[in-house]
Amino acid sequence: MNVRLRLSGRRHLFEAKVDWRSRTMTLEGRTAPIDEWEWEAPDVGAMYGVALNDRWEWEGMAEAMTAPPYEQPPKGPVLYMKPANTINAHRRPVVLPPGVQRLRAAPAIGLVIGRTAARVQREQALDFVFGYTIVNDLSIPHEQRYRPAVKEQARDGFTPVGPWVVPKEETVPLSSLMARVYVNGQLVQCADLRRFRRPPEQWLAEVTEFMTLYPGDVLFFSWPADAPLVAAGDVVRIEMDGIGVLENRIVAEEGGGGA
Amino acid sequence: MKRARVAWNGTVTDAVPLDDGRLLLPDGTIAAESDVIWLPPVEPRTIVALGLNYADHAGELSFAAPKEPLLFFKGKNTLIGHRGRTVRPNGVNVMHYECELAVVIGRPARRVKAERAYDYICGYTIANDYAVRDYLENYYRPNFRVKNRDRTTPLGPWIVSHEEVGDPMALRLRTYVNGAVVQEGDTGDMIFSIPYLLEYITEFMTLAPGDLILTGTPKGAVNVQPGDEVVTEIERIGRLVNYIE
Numbered sequence: 001m002n003v004r005l006r007l008s009g010r011r012h013l014f015e016a017k018v019d020w021r022s023r024t025m026t027l028e029g030r031t032a033p034i035d036e037w038e039w040e041a042p043d044v045g046a047m048y049g050v051a052l053n054d055r056w057e058w059e060g061m062a063e064a065m066t067a068p069p070y071e072q073p074p075k076g077p078v079l080y081m082k083p084a085n086t087i088n089a090h091r092r093p094v095v096l097p098p099g100v101q102r103l104r105a106a107p108a109i110g111l112v113i114g115r116t117a118a119r120v121q122r123e124q125a126l127d128f129v130f131g132y133t134i135v136n137d138l139s140i141p142h143e144q145r146y147r148p149a150v151k152e153q154a155r156d157g158f159t160p161v162g163p164w165v166v167p168k169e170e171t172v173p174l175s176s177l178m179a180r181v182y183v184n185g186q187l188v189q190c191a192d193l194r195r196f197r198r199p200p201e202q203w204l205a206e207v208t209e210f211m212t213l214y215p216g217d218v219l220f221f222s223w224p225a226d227a228p229l230v231a232a233g234d235v236v237r238i239e240m241d242g243i244g245v246l247e248n249r250i251v252a253e254e255g256g257g258g259a
Numbered sequence: 260m261k262r263a264r265v266a267w268n269g270t271v272t273d274a275v276p277l278d279d280g281r282l283l284l285p286d287g288t289i290a291a292e293s294d295v296i297w298l299p300p301v302e303p304r305t306i307v308a309l310g311l312n313y314a315d316h317a318g319e320l321s322f323a324a325p326k327e328p329l330l331f332f333k334g335k336n337t338l339i340g341h342r343g344r345t346v347r348p349n350g351v352n353v354m355h356y357e358c359e360l361a362v363v364i365g366r367p368a369r370r371v372k373a374e375r376a377y378d379y380i381c382g383y384t385i386a387n388d389y390a391v392r393d394y395l396e397n398y399y400r401p402n403f404r405v406k407n408r409d410r411t412t413p414l415g416p417w418i419v420s421h422e423e424v425g426d427p428m429a430l431r432l433r434t435y436v437n438g439a440v441v442q443e444g445d446t447g448d449m450i451f452s453i454p455y456l457l458e459y460i461t462e463f464m465t466l467a468p469g470d471l472i473l474t475g476t477p478k479g480a481v482n483v484q485p486g487d488e489v490v491t492e493i494e495r496i497g498r499l500v501n502y503i504e
Contacts, residue, residue, distance in 0.1 A: 081332040
């Protein structure tokens with residue numbers, strides 16, 4: 001499988017060849033175990049999450065949606081942004097904010113835009129996607145969705161992305177994708193696209209109806225309903241077949257009260 | 260000093276506006292204003308916007324003034340330059356302009372104390388942060404269909420340095436639609452001041468040079484229609500012209 005990635009201390013992008021069987025990567029003629037390299041997040045632009053796409057989450061909220069303050073279920077896509085300060089990389093620590101004990105670590109599939117996408121039709125939507133990456137959509141657990149959850153979602157380092165971007169031609173069809181989350185080696189969550197309320201292609205059409213996505217921008221989709229809570233010292237590992245493995249350790253802030 | 264970004268003669272360049280309205284380019288060329296296309300004067304990675312940061316505007320929309328800053332993010336798809344055109348979507352009932360003082364970050368900013376806030380600000384510009392209120396839904400409100408539409412945030416015409424502006428908390432704001440004053444306010448009426456906002460935001464996230472904080476709008480929201488010329492003006496900064504199509 002050919003992938004596109006960035007490494008720590010190197011300015012340019014790399015194209016590398018990944019071999020799943022031997023868990024090695026070949027880059028500039030050198031083959032070594034995947035985790036021997038030091039990672040940077042792939043080259044990504046704006047990170048937009050589609051909320052309330054997880055059917056389980058939607059069903060869990062169904063009653064609340066007709067009560068104040070929501071009044072009725074959303075008609076348009078509900079989006080949120082993880083800004084540039086939140087971008088983090090494979091095998092880099094995620095720092096718990098002071099006074100916070102647990103984070104929700106929601107696995108997400110990221111669609112990396114390949115060419116400027118405005119007013120795209122659902123049938124052509126994937127033509128605008130370069131490839132896929134794994135996103136760990138971390139947040140401080142929160143129930144309130146009336147106002148943007150900026151303090152809960154936009155902390156430094158709260159969006160590990162990577163380890164690479166897989167061109168869509170190099171991997172399995174999106175519809176057969178499966179995400180598995182391990183905390184400290186133990187399987188804690190397993191999810192697939194059948195749980196999505198709408199397929200990513202349809203969201204791409206609905207989102208680009210009013211906002212343009214640019215090359216490198218990422219539209220990501222998570223399964224927060226049963227996403228694990230993690231604490232200082234935990235290692236979160238998200239596996240997606242045909243894409244890769246994104247792993248991060250949660251650490252207490254030095255001198256902070258995180259643990 | 261004022262700094263603009265323009266497209267001129269097939270290239271994108273910085274430009275310094277002169278008192279006679281012409282523009283001085285880095286190579287010494289002087290360009291007429293009619294020869295350039297104005298671009299947003301900065302290319303931020305992160306745009307933080309404030310909802311309901313003037314008590315009179317909150318009252319106008321029937322909201323209690325917030326106890327904590329109401330923040331949301333905007334994408335770069337929203338930005339257009341001075342004299343650009345913004346689309347009013349077909350079939351909507353209410354589209355409002357919002358004249359806002361935009362703060363441009365000058366240095367990496369993390370855990371900034373309010374009393375040092377101005378050390379981290381390189382300057383100011385004007386934003387007109389349109390809202391298409393028909394699309395309001397009670398999820399992560401004000402949601403993206405209201406506030407993150409393509410070309411709905413004219414920005415500019417230029418950045419004026421902090422030194423030249425002086426105290427940003429004492430500036431008159433005005434909006435004109437087709438020449439008539441429709442919105443008037445004073446940055447001193449913000450519920451959360453710029454130093455407070457910088458401390459509040461950087462307590463939990465890092466801002467980078469070029470990032471923007473749009474500080475909210477005062478009372479005076481009026482519906483706009485295709486063909487309207489909307490001018491948002493802030494004292495000591497300038498006049499940002501935008502057209503509705």
